[in-house]
Amino acid sequence: MSVVHPVATVANGGAPGSTGGDGTNHKLDVSIWRGGKNGRFVSYGITLRESQTVLDVVTYIQRHVDSTLSYRFSCRVGMCGSCAMTVNGVSRWTCRTHVSEVVKDGRLEIAPLSGLEVVKDLSVDMTGFFEKWTRAKGAFVPGPGPSRDFAVVSPDSPQRRKVDAAIECIGCGVCYAACDVVSWNDDYLGPAALNRAWTLYNDVRDAGNDKRLAAVAGNVGCLSCHSQQSCVKWCPKHLNPTASIAGLKRATVKAALAGRL
Amino acid sequence: MAKPVARRNCRNHSNYWAFAVHRISGVVLVLYLPVHFYVIGLAIKSEAALQSFFSLAENPLVRLAETILIITFVIHVTGGLRLLLIEFLAWRDWQKTVIAVSGGISLAVGLVFLFNVF
Amino acid sequence: MKVRTETLLWLAQRLSAMVLVVGAIVHVSTNIYAVRGGLTAAEIIDRVHGSTAWLAFYLVFAAVAAIHGPLGLRTVLNEMTPVRGRAADLVALVLGVGILWLGWRAAFGLFG
Numbered sequence: 369m370s371v372v373h374p375v376a377t378v379a380n381g382g383a384p385g386s387t388g389g390d391g392t393n394h395k396l397d398v399s400i401w402r403g404g405k406n407g408r409f410v411s412y413g414i415t416l417r418e419s420q421t422v423l424d425v426v427t428y429i430q431r432h433v434d435s436t437l438s439y440r441f442s443c444r445v446g447m448c449g450s451c452a453m454t455v456n457g458v459s460r461w462t463c464r465t466h467v468s469e470v471v472k473d474g475r476l477e478i479a480p481l482s483g484l485e486v487v488k489d490l491s492v493d494m495t496g497f498f499e500k501w502t503r504a505k506g507a508f509v510p511g512p513g514p515s516r517d518f519a520v521v522s523p524d525s526p527q528r529r530k531v532d533a534a535i536e537c538i539g540c541g542v543c544y545a546a547c548d549v550v551s552w553n554d555d556y557l558g559p560a561a562l563n564r565a566w567t568l569y570n571d572v573r574d575a576g577n578d579k580r581l582a583a584v585a586g587n588v589g590c591l592s593c594h595s596q597q598s599c600v601k602w603c604p605k606h607l608n609p610t611a612s613i614a615g616l617k618r619a620t621v622k623a624a625l626a627g628r629l
Numbered sequence: 630m631a632k633p634v635a636r637r638n639c640r641n642h643s644n645y646w647a648f649a650v651h652r653i654s655g656v657v658l659v660l661y662l663p664v665h666f667y668v669i670g671l672a673i674k675s676e677a678a679l680q681s682f683f684s685l686a687e688n689p690l691v692r693l694a695e696t697i698l699i700i701t702f703v704i705h706v707t708g709g710l711r712l713l714l715i716e717f718l719a720w721r722d723w724q725k726t727v728i729a730v731s732g733g734i735s736l737a738v739g740l741v742f743l744f745n746v747f
Numbered sequence: 748m749k750v751r752t753e754t755l756l757w758l759a760q761r762l763s764a765m766v767l768v769v770g771a772i773v774h775v776s777t778n779i780y781a782v783r784g785g786l787t788a789a790e791i792i793d794r795v796h797g798s799t800a801w802l803a804f805y806l807v808f809a810a811v812a813a814i815h816g817p818l819g820l821r822t823v824l825n826e827m828t829p830v831r832g833r834a835a836d837l838v839a840l841v842l843g844v845g846i847l848w849l850g851w852r853a854a855f856g857l858f859g
Contacts, residue, residue, distance in 0.1 A: 479636075591753065591757045597642070597645070601642045601645075614715055624755055662816055663845055670853035672853070679792075745779050
């Protein structure tokens with residue numbers, strides 16, 4: 369990691385400005401957000417290496433250029449969802465984003481996720497994000513009485529199939545940061561929390577749906593979604609929160625008409 | 630909201646543009662509606678009052694504005710139909726097709742109107 | 748606003764939208780036909796005058812527009828302007844009543 373190698377080619381062909389074509393060094397101008405809420409972008413010039421991810425670049429700068437740079441990561445392989453940042457204006461997992469995919473004219477801008485309070489540099493406080501999962505009644509509610517045996521949920525049952533993809537959410541916050549409605553309405557629960565509510569709504573073992581529907585209806589919940597689908601576009605796991613929210617819309621309308629809301 | 634919200638490029642995709650068109654056309658239409666009804670309401674006074682207003686429509690610029698309004702209306706209706714499909718029916722992966730069809734219908738209706746009005 | 752009320756308003760906006768889609772098809776096709784050879788007041792009044800079918804159509808069309816438009820504007824106000832909550836409700840209500848009144852006045856005007 370300590371030696372910077374000049375490379376002849378960049379993975380995936382690279383982008384204009386990042387590839388010399390003549391085998392010379394490929395300089396990368398990296399702008400990184402430094403400080404808290406009132407911070408600023410600071411420029412770092414580094415040499416791009418082959419197959420480097422955005423997280424590799426951040427790590428390189430932290431280890432070799434400025435050890436005071438703060439950021440969050442854990443698994444580095446797209447399993448934990450903790451390294452999400454805003455890269456060239458788009459919220460992404462930095463560990464699964466090759467520089468060559470996003471670099472523009474040899475420049476890379478790395479900012480913390482939007483819609484959340486910045487702790488320092490590239491790390492944000494996820495508290496607001498997860499509080500909304502709680503508000504959306506995103507926890508399983510057991511039915512009355514002790515369960516004597518394992519609940520059998522057939523993988524083929526219609527309700528289970530509705531959430532086949534949705535249950536794969538790992539709560540990285542990319543959709544939340546990409547959503548306009550989140551930025552317009554501080555109380556809006558956001559795509560991830562609503563998607564979570566939809567998975568529990570379809571869980572046959574769960575007994576908390578009346579309260580859950582009341583929590584996700586109205587203008588803090590599913591009815592404020594305008595199907596802009598930035599969540600769908602940028603979800604690193606290719607999930608579809610818009611479809612989950614549409615399901616909740618139908619469920620809350622039914623509940624309202626039946627007087628259960 | 631934190632300051633470094635540099636997420637400007639999250640919006641650049643077809644469904645977001647469809648949303649933007651729907652919102653802008655919606656605001657234009659809701660502001661136009663009272664004016665439209667007021668003008669037609671001139672008929673309550675006399676046919677001549679209404680006709681004098683329609684005579685303004687002889688102006689090519691007014692006709693062009695009318696055509697743009699028709700396109701705005703149709704694009705809002707077809708785009709709205711797309712939203713109703715998303716919200717009330719099971720999910721389908723033909724979003725971009727629907728957006729294209731809605732834009733196409735709007736332009737076609739606008740053109741038909743344009744040929745008829747001139 | 749109560750969650751149930753908010754949900755029913757949302758539904759009202761969607762249901763009015765469905766009616767508007769049907770109305771729009773009738774309205775736009777009539778429109779395109781009417782402007783052939785120039786738009787005249789006489790032509791429109793001739794069509795609607797004394798016709799209960801056209802009167803009913805325009806009364807319903809104006810009414811659903813008066814529901815749909817202001818509810819949409821209310822959402823836009825709440826999301827994008829400082830006019831929020833009660834103030835947005837008031838704007839939507841006044842606009843809704845205004846559109847309904849102007850629309851019905853126009854429909855009855857043409858009916859004669």
